[in-house]
Amino acid sequence: MQRPLPPRLSAALGPLLALVLAACSTAGPEPGDVRPPAAPTGVTATAGSASTVHVMWSAATDDRAVTGYEVYREGRKVKDLPATTLMTDVTGLAPATPHRFAVRARDAAGNVSLPSATAAATTLPASTRDHTPPTAPKDLRAAPDGSRAATLRWTPARDDTGVTAYDVHQAGVRIHTVPGTATGARVTGLRPGTAYAFTVRARDAAENSSPDSGTVDLTTAPAPGAPPNTAPTGLTATAAKGGEITLTWTPPRTGAPVTHHELHLDGRFATTIVWGTEPPTGRATYTFPVTDPPGTRHTVTLRARLPDGTWGDFSAPRTVVVR
Incomplete structure (x- = not known):
């Protein structure tokens, strides 16, 4: 016959027994991300000068997502880069010197891939007296x-x-x-x-x-099943002294007059161009002021409002320098 525990001992062991039973009945946590990304492929190294080498690679894969890349020179890490970057310049190198580079991928859990295949490049001999740039391609x-x-x-x-x-x-x-x-x-x-x-x-x-x-x-070619491209074409951007920029372009063919265009400056919305009269049927022109000092560089893109009220595709960008 089993004798009951004394009241004091039973009170002391009760909470402990409850914790043990809870631990036994509760499933353990799911295992974390322990799988590293695949090693980057297609690594190349090109000497650009006496002190720089340009390193490029193809995107690595991961069961969840690659979050960054590490670039190594002679086995020592020299760069940490985000996952969106697939090239970099390694600078400050000695002239006429061979170097070996490799790249590793990293995920959000800190898992790092094996090193990529090594790419070699030799920096160019130093030339301190050359001040003449090449001609334009x-x-x-x-x-x-x-x-x-x-x-x-x-x-x-x-x-x-x-x-x-x-x-x-x-x-x-x-x-x-x-x-x-x-x-x-x-x-x-x-x-x-x-x-x-x-x-x-x-x-x-x-x-x-x-x-x-x-x-x-x-x-680029559209994705399968995508509608036709609706970007304005033939965009030009010219700067005049005094801080004015003039744009000319051909609106897209949408089956109806294009009454609104959206202007983006350096990737950010700047203004909506609305024609006060009948919109142009051929080339359109728009001039706007900028307050930046001369020499400031801007990138301009346009998109048109379509007949259904949505905005179409962006034009090819144009770079213009303030005068």
């Missing part, structure tokens, strides 16, 4: 490569000591670099059915950059 051409990439071609630039790299710019921002021996580049990571504007600059070993090439516009 000519005859820039662009063709869509599906809905998320584009292929660019150009005629080589000239330089008194030699072109070492070509930098591809989109809306005034460098997005790609290729060696000075290249006459073309494939740009990836674009959005379907989107208008882009590209320019190219040549660079020499002393980091002298050429003027921009001519601008080339390109619209």
Whole structure:
């Protein structure tokens, strides 16, 4: 026959017994994210000057999401970058010196991938007396490569000591670099059915950059089932002394007059252009003031209001410098 516990002992053990029973009946927490991302692929390294190397790679994959990348030189981490960045310049290097680079991907739980394959590059010999920039690349051409990439071609630039790299710019921002021996580049990571504007600059070993090439516009192929592109076309932007910028463009064909356009400056909404009379049927013109000091660079885009009241696609961007 089992004897009952004394009252004091029973009172003391009661809460403890309740905790034990609760722990046994409650399921443990779900395991956290312990799987690291895959190692980045397609890593390349290109010497751009006597002290810089341009490193690029393809996006890594993860069972949840890649949140950043780490760039290593000779096994030492030299850069921490967000997941949206797939290239970087490693600077401050010694001239005429070989270097080896690798990239690792990181996720939100702090898991880090294995290192990528190594890419090697040798910085160029130092040249302190070269102050002459290359000529601008000519005859820039662009063709869509599906809905998320584009292929660019150009005629080589000239330089008194030699072109070492070509930098591809989109809306005034460098997005790609290729060696000075290249006459073309494939740009990836674009959005379907989107208008882009590209320019190219040549660079020499002393980091002298050429003027921009001519601008080339390109619209990527739309996603399957997407409606036709509704972006304004042929946008030009010119600056006049005194802080005025004049835009000209051709409104999209929507089946009805386009009465409203939305102007974005440097990626932010600036104003809505509303015609006080009958909207133009051909080229449209709009002039607006800016208060920035001369030399300030702006990027301009437009989109039209469609007959159903929604806003259409953005035009290819244009860069303009305040005078």
